[in-house]
Amino acid sequence: MSAAHQMLLGHYLPGRSIVHRAPLAAKYLVVLAMGTAVLVWRIPAVGLGTLALGLGLFALAGPRVLRAWAAPLRQLWWIFAILGIHQSIINSPLFALTLVSGMLAVIQCGRLVLLTTTQAALLDGLERAAAPVRLLGGNPATIALAVALMLRSIPAIATSVQELSDAAKARGIGRNPATLAAPVVINTVAYAQRTADALAARGIMERN
Amino acid sequence: MIRFNQAGLILPADDPTQQGRTVLEPCTLELAERRIAVIGANGSGKSTLLRMLNGLVSPSTGSVAVHGFDTVRQAKSVRQRVGFLFTDPLSQLVMPIVSEDVELSLKASHRDRNARAAAALHALAALGLEHLAQRSIYDLSGGERQLVALCSVLAAGQDILVADEPTTLLDLANNELLQGTLGSLDQQVIYATHDLDFAAAADRALVVAGGKIAFDGPAHEAVAAYRWLVRHGSLAS
Numbered sequence: 049m050s051a052a053h054q055m056l057l058g059h060y061l062p063g064r065s066i067v068h069r070a071p072l073a074a075k076y077l078v079v080l081a082m083g084t085a086v087l088v089w090r091i092p093a094v095g096l097g098t099l100a101l102g103l104g105l106f107a108l109a110g111p112r113v114l115r116a117w118a119a120p121l122r123q124l125w126w127i128f129a130i131l132g133i134h135q136s137i138i139n140s141p142l143f144a145l146t147l148v149s150g151m152l153a154v155i156q157c158g159r160l161v162l163l164t165t166t167q168a169a170l171l172d173g174l175e176r177a178a179a180p181v182r183l184l185g186g187n188p189a190t191i192a193l194a195v196a197l198m199l200r201s202i203p204a205i206a207t208s209v210q211e212l213s214d215a216a217k218a219r220g221i222g223r224n225p226a227t228l229a230a231p232v233v234i235n236t237v238a239y240a241q242r243t244a245d246a247l248a249a250r251g252i253m254e255r256n
Numbered sequence: 257m258i259r260f261n262q263a264g265l266i267l268p269a270d271d272p273t274q275q276g277r278t279v280l281e282p283c284t285l286e287l288a289e290r291r292i293a294v295i296g297a298n299g300s301g302k303s304t305l306l307r308m309l310n311g312l313v314s315p316s317t318g319s320v321a322v323h324g325f326d327t328v329r330q331a332k333s334v335r336q337r338v339g340f341l342f343t344d345p346l347s348q349l350v351m352p353i354v355s356e357d358v359e360l361s362l363k364a365s366h367r368d369r370n371a372r373a374a375a376a377l378h379a380l381a382a383l384g385l386e387h388l389a390q391r392s393i394y395d396l397s398g399g400e401r402q403l404v405a406l407c408s409v410l411a412a413g414q415d416i417l418v419a420d421e422p423t424t425l426l427d428l429a430n431n432e433l434l435q436g437t438l439g440s441l442d443q444q445v446i447y448a449t450h451d452l453d454f455a456a457a458a459d460r461a462l463v464v465a466g467g468k469i470a471f472d473g474p475a476h477e478a479v480a481a482y483r484w485l486v487r488h489g490s491l492a493s
Contacts, residue, residue, distance in 0.1 A: 062390040
């Protein structure tokens with residue numbers, strides 16, 4: 049997976065800043081507070097204010113994290129542009145500004161959690177949060193592992209798409225998504241089988 | 257001690273795509289040497305033989321036992337004793353950061369997160385990999401990834417390591433690095449390889465051809481026997 053994809057998804061960047069060291073619950077509370085503020089007060093000041101606050105938190109997390117702030121804008125700017133233009137037409141430019149800035153603020157705040165928290169800490173948090181499923185006979189560790197595997201499969205599938213796309217291009221087939229769909233699915237299933245073998249071989253989630 | 261008691265794999269005759277194909281003919285073996293190599297052509301049955309060692313493949317005939325534990329009925333006990341290293345480390349590494357992946361192997365034995373993190377660092381240091389602890393698995397070289405995958409396997413504390421072509425995807429430098437690391441382990445190591453020099457360094461080697469154990473003996477003799485089979489076109493079943 050390319051570095052750009054990693055940055056877009058919020059790949060963990062090691063550090064010892066106050067944001068890195070903050071408890072996971074506190075980080076989630078900030079995301080929740082920002083999301084709630086953006087949803088409740090739909091005015092430009094709140095949208096832009098939360099965006100500025102988020103940028104400040106990125107700066108607090110250190111220069112490496114701050115450099116990653118613009119990644120979604122570099123790659124997904126056209127989505128925000130379409131959304132902004134659409135909302136400007138059907139509502140108003142001010143509403144478009146509120147919506148786009150608020151949305152970006154919350155996305156960035158969510159990314160900040162991923163950029164400053166190890167996956168192990170995220171999964172431990174998820175495992176604790178999922179503890180009530182024990183009452184229904186479920187296993188929180190299984191849920192956490194399933195999420196870890198889902199996150200792990202994103203770069204694996206992205207790499208598979210990239211490789212197949214390059215192979216198709218090299219053979220002059222072009223980058224028709226319909227042509228790539230079947231081999232991507234086959235590669236993904238093969239990857240899932242290899243992962244299952246690896247987990248079984250490591251005795252992870254052994255039942256018997 | 258690993259025992260194969262007439263263990264083999266014959267696919268079901270009622271499967272139209274397999275039609276009763278013999279993947280590995282029933283064989284009886286005792287594997288006790290410290291380093292055992294398995295050599296043979298692609299599709300000869302090497303991987304099937306290795307996968308039977310920790311229950312990833314169940315024999316259709318006979319049985320396989322590791323330290324007396326049956327690999328099918330007591331798979332959990334077997335996997336606590338037999339680690340498995342795959343050809344492609346990226347298939348094996350689940351977590352994105354090196355230390356996190358090693359920690360995953362330690363989750364069952366270390367419930368406390370800090371103790372687990374310390375044990376993971378200790379396991380990495382044992383292989384001289386502590387400097388990679390906070391690196392992303394995507395930023396590592398092929399050799400580093402394979403060493404991290406090895407560390408994740410060894411962290412669980414098994415006393416037997418099975419490696420299925422662990423050096424196939426590596427360049428010369430990484431190949432030698434991994435061979436050196438595998439050679440220095442205290443564990444019994446059973447490995448499949450196409451590298452005949454690597455195979456010749458073992459205490460014993462098995463040649464698998466067409467689903468049969470075609471030769472079993474000292475490694476240098478096994479390599480010579482394999483070369484003979486290749487030259488005389490005798491590898492097909």
